Each structure stands twice: as structure tokens, then as C-alpha cells.
Amino acid sequence: MDALIAEFAPATTLPWQVIAVRLAVAVLLGGILGFERELADRPAGLRTHMLVCLASAVFAVIALEIVAMPVFSDDQVRADPIRLVEAITAGVAFLAAGFIIFKRGEVRGLTTGAGMWLAAATGLAAGLGLWTIAGLACFLGALVLALMRRLETQLDLKPPKNHGGGQASSQDG
Numbered sequence: 108m109d110a111l112i113a114e115f116a117p118a119t120t121l122p123w124q125v126i127a128v129r130l131a132v133a134v135l136l137g138g139i140l141g142f143e144r145e146l147a148d149r150p151a152g153l154r155t156h157m158l159v160c161l162a163s164a165v166f167a168v169i170a171l172e173i174v175a176m177p178v179f180s181d182d183q184v185r186a187d188p189i190r191l192v193e194a195i196t197a198g199v200a201f202l203a204a205g206f207i208i209f210k211r212g213e214v215r216g217l218t219t220g221a222g223m224w225l226a227a228a229t230g231l232a233a234g235l236g237l238w239t240i241a242g243l244a245c246f247l248g249a250l251v252l253a254l255m256r257r258l259e260t261q262l263d264l265k266p267p268k269n270h271g272g273g274q275a276s277s278q279d280g
Contacts, residue, residue, distance in 0.1 A: 126168055133161050134160065135231040155223065198227075
């Protein structure tokens with residue numbers, strides 16, 4: 108019975124409160140990035156960006172914990188933090204590619220895909236406790252999404268969305 112209790116006892120090097128804050132901040136920042144996509148009525152909106160950001164933060168925390176585990180302290184085991192970045196980037200790129208479509212000579216979904224990629228990077232930074240990078244990435248990403256959409260609308264660079272059942276607009280979304 109003691110072995111079972113020990114199995115589920117907190118054995119992380121980071122205090123659970125730090126882990127909780129990192130994951131919560133990742134969810135918050137992902138929500139900020141996804142909010143604009145939600146307003147633009149895109150398929151990958153608020154929840155998707157929040158989950159991508161959270162998942163990246165979880166992977167970052169797991170990587171930190173793995174490196175600190177005694178079983179991996181052997182000289183034969185080498186930690187390469189770049190592999191974490193590569194794995195998250197590849198995984199999210201695959202997910203984001205699913206939102207990019209080519210239809211009738213138009214490419215759609217690039218902005219949504221890029222937003223998901225940024226959410227992953229932001230979550231990775233939050234998960235690693237790199238607060239300045241996570242905050243600035245989120246702020247600048249949200250600024251680009253909101254201001255550029257407004258500018259495109261004002262300059263009439265993109266036609267308004269067609270909600271009336273006719274042909275879809277050519278927004279990159």
C-alpha cells in the first residue's frame with residue numbers, strides 16, 4: 108500500500124503551485140490569442156488556441172521534470188532542449204496544416220495556422236517559466252491579429268464575410 112501511495116505522491120522538482128501557475132498562464136495567453144480568431148469566426152478559435160498553448164506548456168513542464176529525474180541522471184542520457192522545440196513545432200505544424208486549404212485558386216487558413224503555431228510557442232515559453240517571452244509573444248500576436256484585421260477592413264483589402272449562403276469570401280483566415 109505504501110508503494111501505491113508513493114507512486115501518486117507529488118514527486119516533481121517544481122512545486123505543484125509553480126506548475127499550476129505556468130499551466131494557467133498558458134491557458135490565459137492561449138485564450139487571448141484565440142479570442143480574435145473566435146471573433147473572426149474561424150474553425151480554430153478560442154478553445155483550440157487555449158488547448159494548443161496548454162499542451163505546449165505541459166510538454167515543457169514534463170521536459171523539465173524528466174531532466175531532473177534521477178533515473179535520467181546517468182552520463183549516457185543527454186538532454187537536448189532543442190528537441191522539445193522541434194517536437195512541438197512539428198506537431199503543431201501538422202495540426203495547423205489541417206486548417207490551410209486551397210480552393211478555387213485561393214489559400215485560406217494561413218492566419219489561423221500561424222496563430223496556432225504562435226500559441227504553441229507561447230505555451231512552451233510559459234511552461235518553461237519564460238514569462239517575458241510568453242507575455243510579449245502573446246501581446247504582439249494579439250496586436251497583429253486585431254490591428255491587421257482592422258486595417259485590412261478599413262483599406263478594403265478583403266471583402267466582408269458572406270454569411271448569406273453565397274460564395275465564400277477570400278479571407279485568409
